[in-house]
Amino acid sequence: MKLAWSGLLIGLTALPASAMECETSPNRGEQKGKFDASGEVCFTLPTLGENYVSARLSGVTDARLLDEQNRAIRTLVSGGPADGQHMLLFSLPVKQASSLVLHGEAGSAWHFQWQINETHALAVEEQQSPASPQLQKLSRELAAGGNTDAFWRARQQEGTPMVEPVDAQHKRVTFLWRGARSNVYLLGSPGGDHDPLFRLGQSDVWFRSYIVPADTLMQYKLAPDVPKVTGSLREQQLAIQVSAQADPLNPLTLSPVNLDRWNRFSLLALPASRYFSAQRMAQPIRYGSLTRHTLSSHHLGNSREIKIYRPRVAQPARWTLFMFDGQNWQDEYRTANVLDGLIARHLLPPINIVFIDSLDHARRGKELPPNPYFADFMAHELVPFLQRQGITLARQKTILAGSSYGGLASSWVALRYPRLFGNVLSLSGSYWWTPKGEPVNWLARQYAQSPRYPLRFWLQAGQFESSGPGGGNYRHTLAFEQVLREKGYPVSFHASSSGHDYAGWSEALVLGLRDLTGLAHGKPATPDVTQNKVLYSAQH
Numbered sequence: 001m002k003l004a005w006s007g008l009l010i011g012l013t014a015l016p017a018s019a020m021e022c023e024t025s026p027n028r029g030e031q032k033g034k035f036d037a038s039g040e041v042c043f044t045l046p047t048l049g050e051n052y053v054s055a056r057l058s059g060v061t062d063a064r065l066l067d068e069q070n071r072a073i074r075t076l077v078s079g080g081p082a083d084g085q086h087m088l089l090f091s092l093p094v095k096q097a098s099s100l101v102l103h104g105e106a107g108s109a110w111h112f113q114w115q116i117n118e119t120h121a122l123a124v125e126e127q128q129s130p131a132s133p134q135l136q137k138l139s140r141e142l143a144a145g146g147n148t149d150a151f152w153r154a155r156q157q158e159g160t161p162m163v164e165p166v167d168a169q170h171k172r173v174t175f176l177w178r179g180a181r182s183n184v185y186l187l188g189s190p191g192g193d194h195d196p197l198f199r200l201g202q203s204d205v206w207f208r209s210y211i212v213p214a215d216t217l218m219q220y221k222l223a224p225d226v227p228k229v230t231g232s233l234r235e236q237q238l239a240i241q242v243s244a245q246a247d248p249l250n251p252l253t254l255s256p257v258n259l260d261r262w263n264r265f266s267l268l269a270l271p272a273s274r275y276f277s278a279q280r281m282a283q284p285i286r287y288g289s290l291t292r293h294t295l296s297s298h299h300l301g302n303s304r305e306i307k308i309y310r311p312r313v314a315q316p317a318r319w320t321l322f323m324f325d326g327q328n329w330q331d332e333y334r335t336a337n338v339l340d341g342l343i344a345r346h347l348l349p350p351i352n353i354v355f356i357d358s359l360d361h362a363r364r365g366k367e368l369p370p371n372p373y374f375a376d377f378m379a380h381e382l383v384p385f386l387q388r389q390g391i392t393l394a395r396q397k398t399i400l401a402g403s404s405y406g407g408l409a410s411s412w413v414a415l416r417y418p419r420l421f422g423n424v425l426s427l428s429g430s431y432w433w434t435p436k437g438e439p440v441n442w443l444a445r446q447y448a449q450s451p452r453y454p455l456r457f458w459l460q461a462g463q464f465e466s467s468g469p470g471g472g473n474y475r476h477t478l479a480f481e482q483v484l485r486e487k488g489y490p491v492s493f494h495a496s497s498s499g500h501d502y503a504g505w506s507e508a509l510v511l512g513l514r515d516l517t518g519l520a521h522g523k524p525a526t527p528d529v530t531q532n533k534v535l536y537s538a539q540h
Contacts, residue, residue, distance in 0.1 A: 022099050028115040035059075035104045043100045043112070045092055051118050052227045052242045055088040059110035060102045065090065068097035074262045076100075079331070082108055083302070084360040089241040090262075091227070092116065121182035121225040122236070128198040131209050132164060132174045139200060148203050152178060160249040161268060170211050171270060176249070177206040180224035187244045188220035188265075188499050192467035194240050197222075213497035217274070217504055218464065219254065219265035222247050254278065254503055256332060267503055276506040280341060281334035287344045288312050290336050295385055299377040300367065306382070307355035308389065309336035311343050316390070317350035319397045319517055322378075322421075324368060324406030326355025333502055335509070342510065349517050352391055356382070358406075368405035369433045370443060375416040383420060393420065396454075399516055401425035403505045404473075408433055411443060411457070411480070418453035425458045425512040427505040428465060431476040440470055444483040457484055457491040458516055460508040462498035473500065 022042035023031075035041065057063060061084070063077040073093065077086050082105045092098050104110050130136055138151050155162070155176060162174040177184040177197060184197040190210040197206040206224075223244040229236050246253065247266040254276060255264040288311040296303040307330055311317050329335045335353065342348045358364040367374040383393060398421045400410035407429025414421045434442040461477040470476060477493065484491040494511065498504025514520045 025100075025114070027117075030111075030113045032109070032111050034109050035106050037106050039103055039106045041102045041104075041110065041112075043102075045098045045100055046116060047095060047097050048092060048116065048118055049094055050091075050120055050225075050227065051094070051116055052089065052091050052229060052239065053114060053116045055090075055112065055114040057086045057088065057102070057110075057112055059083065059108055060086065060104050060112075062103035063088075064101055065092070066099045066101060067093060070099075072260070073098065075260055078263075079327075081304070081357075081359050085362050086360060089238060091242050117230070119227045119229065121180075122228040122239075124183040124196045124199075126196060126198060128208075130174075130200065130207060132162060132172060132207070134162060134164065135174065135200060135205070135207055135209075138203075138205070142201055142203055148178075148205055151205070155249050159251060160247055163270070166211055169214055171214050171216070172209055173212050173216070173268065174207055174209040175220070175222065175247075177222050177224055179204040180206055182225055185223040185226050185240050185244075186220060187223055187240055188218060188501055190216070190218070190464045190499070192464050192472060192499070194223075194237065212270075213463070214270055216268060216270045216497040217507060218268050218462075218497075218499045219501040219503045220247070220268065220499075221245055221265060252278075254281065254333060254506070265501070265503075269503070270497075274507055275342065275510040276333065276338055276503075280338050283337050283341055285309070285337055285340045288336070288340050290330075293385075293389075295382065297377045297381050299373045299381060302359065302363070304357040304359055306357070306385070307336075308386075308391070309340070309353040309355075310391075311340070311350040311352070313350045316392060317352045318394065319349055319351040319399065320386075320391060320393055321351055321353045321399045321401055321425075321513070322382075322410075323353060323355050324400075324402030324409050325358045325364070327357045328502070330355045333506055335506070338506075339510075339513075348510070348513055348519065351513070351517070354382070354386065354391075364405060368402070368409040369430070370408070370412040370435075370446075372416065374409070375413045378413050379417045379420055395420055395422040397422070399423040399425050399513070401427070401509065401512070402429075403427040403502070404500065405430050405433075407431075407459075408443065411447075414455050415443075415446060415450065415453070418455055422454060423456045423458070423516050425509065425516060426477070427460050427508055427512075428462060428473045428500055429459065429477055429480070430473065431480040432468065432470060432473070441476060441479055441483075444480045447480075447487060447489075448483050452488050455489060456516065457481075457489055458494070458512040459491065460494045460496060460505075460512065462496045462500060462504050464497075464499040 022044040025043045061080050064072050065074040067073050076088050160176050164172040166172050184206040186195045189195040190212050197208040221244040223240045229239045245261040246264040250266040252267040290309045293306045295306045323329045400421050402410050407426035410424045410426050414424050432440050434440050461474040465473040481493040496504040
């Protein structure tokens with residue numbers, strides 16, 4: 001029976017005084033229980049060849065896969081709500097012992113269902129001749145009996161993906177992987193889908209090239225040897241999650257540095273400058289404060305964390321920004337930290353930010369798509385809560401913002417409560433969404449059939465979001481914009497050279513805030529002498 005050290009699980013450098021025993025798990029099963037005072041449960045997992053694991057967890061706040069030395073291999077759940085539910089896909093280390101350690105609140109119930117399948121990697125039959133001049137040169141060298149060593153040394157020094165000029169407006173970007181056996185897939189490709197890479201002859205080079213705009217900004221992962229799974233086409237598509245990971249030769253990322261390779265995204269950043277960078281995200285909040293609160297909802301029957309950023313200024317900030325998926329925007333992408341610096345430099349006006357946690361994937365999918373109970377929570381529970389915190393809201397200076405389902409929710413809540421919320425900043429909104437049995441673009445029809453309210457809209461979508469029914473989020477956002485424009489709403493659409501990810505969204509967020517608050521085109525915020533004194537004192 002294996003022992004798992006909880007100190008290693010949470011990243012302590014010293015071992016705790018005691019270890020816990022792990023239960024031995026078969027290839028499939030179901031376990032239930034309650035966390036004891038340690039708040040920890042451990043399972044020893046079988047030693048297998050190539051495999052994938054599908055699992056369902058509930059009541060677990062953290063879950064990590066450990067190797068036989070009790071070192072963390074992969075974080076599966078981190079900082080989840082105590083009543084959260086999680087669907088997981090991952091793999092165990094091949095022919096090596098491993099264990100799964102679950103954490104939760106002492107005395108709370110947990111539930112673990114799992115199935116471990118032995119499998120083999122999905123075969124990719126496609127071949128393609130390289131368009132990249134560097135790969136063409138390498139191909140000729142290989143044909144003459146050479147090897148790839150010098151090529152990979154250059155990639156190690158220069159980083160990946162390879163970027164080559166095409167013309168003044170475009171670059172050729174080539175994504176690379178070394179040494180996969182059967183396949184490599186690109187998660188977050190410029191093609192808008194999970195595209196396969198191609199093998200260069202019989203070498204260890206896997207590649208795929210795209211011609212992209214010269215201002216492309218996107219996140220991606222690479223997934224080597226994606227397993228073949230039993231089930232539907234959709235389940236096979238989801239199997240990319242098993243091995244998707246950061247590009248090992250690309251040091252650029254917006255993800256927190258403490259994340260493992262499975263949870264970290266790599267960054268392709270062709271623009272010379274950005275508002276969000278790893279350096280700016282790492283800056284502490286100097287000119288304001290960030291507080292965390294728990295808010296219970298009668299309308300939704302749950303509780304969630306609400307984080308509130310307030311700039312430190314002489315007069316209360318007039319603008320308030322509501323951000324859906326707040327745990328991502330702040331805990332991962334440090335939005336308050338970045339905007340705090342922009343406010344100090346007068347690139348944004350003083351603005352309160354309200355980060356609204358989405359709990360877990362299942363409840364996010366129920367609450368953010370048009371849900372009257374969620375809109376009621378916003379109007380009748382969150383707004384009064386903010387007023388009790390001393391935040392005064394003016395309809396024309398409130399902004400609802402979010403990405404994907406969060407963008408959809410922004411437009412929905414504004415339609416339900418236009419007397420409270422006057423501005424929508426939608427990033428890749430999921431306007432294709434529709435109730436079961438209804439045609440797509442349901443929310444657009446609601447706007448077309450409703451009176452015109454005093455609302456303003458700033459809509460963004462990525463040019464790489466072209467997959468899916470009807471042309472993906474890009475085309476559905478354009479269709480939504482057309483409905484709003486025909487209805488007479490003030491609306492603008494902004495295309496980004498990006499995909500469905502936070503790299504493009506974070507830059508668009510700042511641009512949208514500058515537009516909606518009247519600070520676009522480089523115009524600085526009007527300096528407040530008293531504010532300057534407060535900001536100066538915060539620096540010293």
